[in-house]
Amino acid sequence: MTAIDDIALKLDPEEARRARQERLERIGKWVLPLAIMVLAIWLWDRVCVWNDIPQYILPRPGVVLQTLHSDAGLLFSSLLVTLRITFLS
DSSP states (O other): OOHHHHHHHHSOHHHHHHHHHHHHHHHHHHHHHHHHHHHHHHHHHHHHHHTTOOTTTSOOHHHHHHHHHHTHHHHHHHHHHHHHHHHHO
């Protein structure tokens, strides 16, 4: 028997149910949003491919990430200017 089994045996059924419910809620707080985000990005990619949408109208997620990476210096300096204006005004 493992330590987890020992703990589970010491809990009454109501406490075990409550502990299981809390564990599922903790996991669900990050799994569900992550799954929705992955599904949304996959759907975005598939819509672009299925409808043969030109990249200048709706680029695929990979193109967006590649552009963010290649233009990181320009985007970061622009972000700093925007944040400075926002917080100092």
